[in-house]
Amino acid sequence: MRRLPPQTPLAYLIGDILSKTNLIKEIEKVEERMRIQADERHPDLRVALDTLLASGGKRVRPRLVLLMGNMLSADTERLITLAAAIEMLHTATLVHDDLIDGSLMRRGNDTINANWTPAATVLTGDFIFARAAKLAAQTGSLTVMEEFAETLAIMVNGELTQMFDARGLANRENYYQRIYAKTGSLFELSTHGAAIISPADPETVEEARKFGRELGTAFQIVDDILDFTGNQAAVGKPVGSDLLQGLITLPALYYIEANPKNERVKSLLQGNYHNSAEIALLVEDIRQSDAIQFALDEAKKYANRALESLKGQAPSEERFALESLTEYVTNRNV
Amino acid sequence: MRRLPPQTPLAYLIGDILSKTNLIKEIEKVEERMRIQADERHPDLRVALDTLLASGGKRVRPRLVLLMGNMLSADTERLITLAAAIEMLHTATLVHDDLIDGSLMRRGNDTINANWTPAATVLTGDFIFARAAKLAAQTGSLTVMEEFAETLAIMVNGELTQMFDARGLANRENYYQRIYAKTGSLFELSTHGAAIISPADPETVEEARKFGRELGTAFQIVDDILDFTGNQAAVGKPVGSDLLQGLITLPALYYIEANPKNERVKSLLQGNYHNSAEIALLVEDIRQSDAIQFALDEAKKYANRALESLKGQAPSEERFALESLTEYVTNRNV
Numbered sequence: 001m002r003r004l005p006p007q008t009p010l011a012y013l014i015g016d017i018l019s020k021t022n023l024i025k026e027i028e029k030v031e032e033r034m035r036i037q038a039d040e041r042h043p044d045l046r047v048a049l050d051t052l053l054a055s056g057g058k059r060v061r062p063r064l065v066l067l068m069g070n071m072l073s074a075d076t077e078r079l080i081t082l083a084a085a086i087e088m089l090h091t092a093t094l095v096h097d098d099l100i101d102g103s104l105m106r107r108g109n110d111t112i113n114a115n116w117t118p119a120a121t122v123l124t125g126d127f128i129f130a131r132a133a134k135l136a137a138q139t140g141s142l143t144v145m146e147e148f149a150e151t152l153a154i155m156v157n158g159e160l161t162q163m164f165d166a167r168g169l170a171n172r173e174n175y176y177q178r179i180y181a182k183t184g185s186l187f188e189l190s191t192h193g194a195a196i197i198s199p200a201d202p203e204t205v206e207e208a209r210k211f212g213r214e215l216g217t218a219f220q221i222v223d224d225i226l227d228f229t230g231n232q233a234a235v236g237k238p239v240g241s242d243l244l245q246g247l248i249t250l251p252a253l254y255y256i257e258a259n260p261k262n263e264r265v266k267s268l269l270q271g272n273y274h275n276s277a278e279i280a281l282l283v284e285d286i287r288q289s290d291a292i293q294f295a296l297d298e299a300k301k302y303a304n305r306a307l308e309s310l311k312g313q314a315p316s317e318e319r320f321a322l323e324s325l326t327e328y329v330t331n332r333n334v
Numbered sequence: 335m336r337r338l339p340p341q342t343p344l345a346y347l348i349g350d351i352l353s354k355t356n357l358i359k360e361i362e363k364v365e366e367r368m369r370i371q372a373d374e375r376h377p378d379l380r381v382a383l384d385t386l387l388a389s390g391g392k393r394v395r396p397r398l399v400l401l402m403g404n405m406l407s408a409d410t411e412r413l414i415t416l417a418a419a420i421e422m423l424h425t426a427t428l429v430h431d432d433l434i435d436g437s438l439m440r441r442g443n444d445t446i447n448a449n450w451t452p453a454a455t456v457l458t459g460d461f462i463f464a465r466a467a468k469l470a471a472q473t474g475s476l477t478v479m480e481e482f483a484e485t486l487a488i489m490v491n492g493e494l495t496q497m498f499d500a501r502g503l504a505n506r507e508n509y510y511q512r513i514y515a516k517t518g519s520l521f522e523l524s525t526h527g528a529a530i531i532s533p534a535d536p537e538t539v540e541e542a543r544k545f546g547r548e549l550g551t552a553f554q555i556v557d558d559i560l561d562f563t564g565n566q567a568a569v570g571k572p573v574g575s576d577l578l579q580g581l582i583t584l585p586a587l588y589y590i591e592a593n594p595k596n597e598r599v600k601s602l603l604q605g606n607y608h609n610s611a612e613i614a615l616l617v618e619d620i621r622q623s624d625a626i627q628f629a630l631d632e633a634k635k636y637a638n639r640a641l642e643s644l645k646g647q648a649p650s651e652e653r654f655a656l657e658s659l660t661e662y663v664t665n666r667n668v
Contacts, residue, residue: 042498045494045498099453100456118452119434119497123434123497126463126490130487133467133479133483137476137482141476142471145479149464149471150468152460152463152467153461156457156460160454163453163457164376164379
């Protein structure tokens with residue numbers, strides 16, 4: 001069985017691929033567009049927003065907007081506006097999520113809630129939401145605006161489900177709903193939104209939407225696999241941290257389905273998440289099992305469907321980049 | 335000097351006037367539009383949202399949307415959508431504000447944060463924001479959408495200013511900025527948005543915007559006066575509660591300007607907000623002083639400017655209702 005090698009975080013690697021796609025100037029413009037959203041009046045807020053927006057990783061979502069939009073001949077200015085809107089929406093959700101989870105570090109920086117009161121953190125997130133919404137309106141497309149608001153609702157709803165249902169229902173349907181809310185929906189908005197503001201026909205717009213959704217799903221499954229197989233130092237969190245926090249992802253689901261009588265599985269299903277030594281042993285079991293490969297195969301199905309949705313496009317640098325990216329997510333030999 | 339009589343809360347009285355304006359069916363539709371925004375999937379969230387949306391007071395903002403929009407012959411369905419968007423935006427900001435202020439009661443009901451964790455409260459507010467944004471997009475006007483996002487940014491920015499600047503700068507400029515962020519901006523969005531989706535000419539749209547802004551300012555000044563002169567039982571909070579919380583409103587500003595050498599004023603300006611017995615005496619001084627009338631005169635200036643902006647309109651039931659409302663805010667003999 002092929003095992004994934006120790007990894008650096010997926011977003012980083014994907015960004016690495018994407019950074020070769022000649023988008024440097026456009027990404028700089030996206031970052032500039034985000035920076036000017038910070039209000040001048042509060043020096044503290046400005047510094048916080050600058051740090052937050054400057055440490056934004058590899059800009060996977062803006063790059064998806066730009067690649068899809070350039071492929072479909074959309075206006076560059078509108079794409080930059082959309083990319084900034086989506087990255088700011090992403091940033092706003094991270095600000096509130098970090099507060100909710102009590103996370104003190106992200107991407108090597110202090111989170112907002114590490115240094116500010118909960119009240120200031122809530123308002124900072126709200127401010128970034130407001131700016132993101134204004135940028136979305138500035139794309140000049142009501143459809144984009146509606147999809148933007150719907151995506152925010154889906155993401156928040158996903159968080160609420162996780163909170164209300166807690167560890168109640170570990171099954172595949174819930175898993176896929178959760179990762180769609182967490183990752184798929186915003187990837188979908190990125191490619192769908194770019195297509196909406198392009199001169200593409202409705203069928204192409206629908207394929208662009210599917211591409212983002214399938215890619216986002218594959219991306220999140222692989223991210224969940226890396227939580228088991230990743231190199232602890234590179235990923236920046238302990239191996240199996242999802243399960244240690246009570247989050248049952250696809251590899252764990254497969255393992256549970258295949259080993260219902262395993263004592264550790266039974267203990268887990270009885271709600272025993274507090275014995276972290278036992279969980280650590282279960283993580284090791286899963287890591288050594290077929291469940292990893294099963295999950296990777298599943299990710300590949302989504303990646304293949306993403307590739308399928310690009311088939312109708314003429315060959316172009318952007319199509320090639322989107323395909324390379326998709327293959328890269330599930331096949332590290334690319 | 336004329337003194338304002340003990341009052342029930344202003345929003346209630348205004349709602350009373352507005353409820354005579356034959357909008358019953360339309361307001362019911364606005365409430366129905368809001369109710370269907372609650373997602374079916376979380377029974378707890380649904381109950382919370384139902385309670386929140388059902389206890390919404392007198393719907394001053396939706397009524398402003400409907401009156402202005404009907405006066406300008408806007409499409410009723412679009413007005414209902416806009417009114418629901420604005421009331422939900424208002425509700426979302428209240429959810430986050432109550433969390434930030436630690437308020438446990440509002441309008442006679444428990445606040446969300448009284449019963450739920452901060453995390454669930456943040457997400458509930460975010461969910462309502464998302465739904466409000468979607469409704470705003472459904473008005474079919476990008477300009478409305480941009481104004482909506484801008485208003486949210488102004489409101490959040492006002493909260494941030496209050497938080498960062500704390501009690502640093504008590505002057506009229508800051509006071510007017512604060513009440514614009516708190517009240518004027520959303521009143522402005524109500525009447526401006528209604529005009530934008532009507533067939534009105536640009537000049538009328540601009541007058542409609544001014545009307546909301548001036549009325550909102552007058553409304554908030556009178557609300558701040560009532561904090562000094564109001565009947566404690568009816569207003570539902572102690573007389574002078576703003577000053578007790580360190581919030582210097584217009585009557586206090588006038589009093590401070592007129593009595594710079596007063597010992598209690600000096601103590602206040604030195605940052606002594608913690609001696610609540612002394613503050614209570616200062617509240618009584620202000621209550622008995624000319625500052626109340628000065629502030630009321632100032633509110634009347636704004637109300638007159640609001641009335642001025644309706645002058646170009648032909649007589650109609652709606653214009654009469656808007657005028658009555660404006661006069662009522664500052665002249666309780668109406």
